[in-house]
Amino acid sequence: MPDFDWKSAIGAVAPGLATALGGPLAGAAVKVIADKVLGRLDASEQDIAAALASGSLTGEQIVALKAAEQSFQVEMAKIDQASEAAALDDTKSARQQTVDLAKEQSSIAWGAPVVSTLIVVGYFFCIYRLFIVPADLPPNAFQLLNVMFGALSIAFGQVCNYWLGSSAGSRRSTDTVRRIAEQAKK
Structure with missing residues (x-):
């Protein structure tokens, strides 16, 4: 065959x-x-x-493969959780650094808020100029504004995740654990 x-x-x-x-x-x-x-x-x-x-x-091989499959899924879930935990720790340490700098009343403490503010203002300015008041712009300026809008869109998402947090990672971890628990019941 x-x-x-x-x-x-x-x-x-x-x-x-x-x-x-x-x-x-x-x-x-x-x-x-x-x-x-x-x-x-x-x-x-x-x-x-x-x-x-x-x-x-054989039946014994199928049972052994299913057990190996479940062990494999558990190990993959542990790896995903460790990866998510590392990402959360990274975000937590960045936020803690901002808090610590603010407590010291250091001039560096204003770095993250100022950059965040510039990104948010720039993002909404681009929306305003491109979509709300699309006045006659020279072609080069229009292209530059589009590129800026793309870059600021990505940065805006990062600013929101920094200041507001993201629950996407924890939701994926919860879904993975739930799926593994359901498979273990079968």
């Missing part, structure tokens, strides 16, 4: 491991699959393909 796609067979049982086969975690995924299907960590993709081409997965 030369056309047999063993990765699709694995994907039917353990979709997360099958997805990992196509990315930077392919080597680790092959080792896990080889261990669960063949009982050997040193087996190659060709060994797995040959073993699966000769027949279907």
Whole structure:
């Protein structure tokens, strides 16, 4: 059976491991699959393909692959949480630095608020000139204003996230944990 796609067979049982086969975690995924299907960590993709081409997965192999899939999903969730925690710590330390500088009444303390104010004012000025009062602008000025609006749009989002925070990361973490808990119940 030369056309047999063993990765699709694995994907039917353990979709997360099958997805990992196509990315930077392919080597680790092959080792896990080889261990669960063949009982050997040193087996190659060709060994797995040959073993699966000769027949279907046994019940014990399916159970082992599903357990490995759940472990893999838990580890990926832990990595995502660690990444989100690092991002939150970075934001928290930047905010804390602003607070500490303000307590010292340092002239540097005005840096973040002043830059933030300039970005917000520039953003709304660009909106005003481009959309509300689109007066006759020379073509070069119109192009420059468009470029400025694009750059300030990105910066405006960053300013809002700095001062107001972002719940997108925590929402993704919660969704991931909930999905893993649901899979564990199955």
